[in-house]
Amino acid sequence: MKAFVHHLAYDFKTGIRDRSKLFMFYLFTMVFFALVGGMMASVNPGFKQLMLPAMVLFAFMCSALLNLPTFLVGARETGVFRSYRINGVPAASILSIPVLTIGVHMAVVAVIISVAGVRLYGGVAPQSIGGFILAGLLIYAVYAGIGTLIGVAAGNNTASTLIGQLIYIPSIILGGITVPLSILPSGMQKVALLLPATHCMKVFMAMGMPGSGGMPWISLAVLASSVVITFTLAALLFEWDARASAPSRKAWAALLAIVPFAVSAFVGA
């Protein structure tokens, strides 16, 4: 336990010391929030309802989809995991500690966005702070799970960035972050159900924001299943050593993480 705490403290400290991490966690998300939040709120007053969940979700995606896998792949490929292995650092610590420390940074970012969004841009405040926080935790867990799985399964950092972008870019366009899902054509709405962001926005809105209707139970179930599946697969597929060639055959098992989203798109909810 003492070792785990030291590891956690070390990882958090380097998150602050490492300029590229600071940039991704704070500067990039804040600049995006400052520009897009302000612009969208003035162009589309309806965005004020979405602003807080959308901007927090955006920050979570940046850190967990784009940063976390890069860290994991880089550490594996440079031999850091080998050093950890021979000195008895458990795989569970390697996988869980970055998730926890990035989670702390994201909690700070979420608070800044929530306060600044309401004060500076007139964003609608959460109806239920507790519901908003719970939804935020679940959504962070969803993206942390996906990010961890990408980091474990991707053969190199080019692949991890590509996979991350493959989820990230469509999420910005179709996931309900910049425009409400309801204004998308019905075909696109079905496609959007393949994206975690779509379900995250539904749950975030229902649990935290006023006037958002009933709980989207299917989306909640999809997200909960995704957390379980991604972390389980990441633990099963975890490898200590750098890969000499393409990802092993078992890395393709990571595609099982799509199943809850595919089922949801199939049933159309």
Next chain:
Amino acid sequence: MSEGMVSVQGFRKCYGQTVAVKDISFTVQKGEIFALLGPNGSGKTTTLESLEGIRRPDAGSLRIAGIDPTHQSRRLRNLIGVQLQTSALPAAMTVEEAMLFFCSYHGVPVRNDLIERLGLGQKRGTQYGKLSVGLQRRLALAIAIAHDPAVVFLDEPTAGLDVQSRADLHALARELREKGATVILATHDMAEAEKLADSVAILLRGEIAAMGSPRQITAAGDRRTRISVSTEAGRLLEEKMAFPSAIPQGRTDGYAVYLSDNPGKSVGAILTWLDQEGDPLIDLRVERPSLEERFLEITSDQKQGALQ
């Protein structure tokens, strides 16, 4: 004979169709420095990494203090210390943080004494990524021995180190042996193995080509002694003289070189002749074949065997 601190019996490891290590066996006793010697690709690192529990053997039995490294890797971690050939620490981790980090995972107090002992005292706050290769290897070694392991594995420990660092590392390896630790060394540096190791196994293409103490291995080869003589007038080089029991081998760097199976008799005859000729002696070297020469002899025998 006892089972030994490290026991390898019929160990085999394959990568796909390639057999990297072919059914090798050896035993290392407690408090011994054992060197695995061989060229790149001979199977040294594979053997070491299998003993460290990183790789799974395809056949045979591996034991460290009776523990199976493949199936009891948790029990193994505090028993062994490993300096890997290829590994790294996070670039942003400082020397001090690295020591704290790994000591906490081994459940031992922080070993600041080792930071000092290995010349890292001035670099405590320096990040791993900003250390020179030599200092990175020193830090890896400090971490490997921080928990006082019973068996220390060093894979090419002096690669990339300067002369002083090599001497320091050799001194440290001897110190570990004096404290009762068993040191297993993989290297292709013959001089290092000859200087440091109590026993040696020469691996060639995954097989043990020779094993024993460095003296035993060299004695098993060409038994002749090399005599190198340099004189002021260089008469030995001009005359191409033959002496009792000494076979001329030509010249090397201004020295006349002979191989002799009776060096006392040969040296006496050479000195007498030089005295008669009035050619003063500058330097006289009498050398037994080194481990490196024996290694080259074994490699050459293997190549010829393969050609036949």
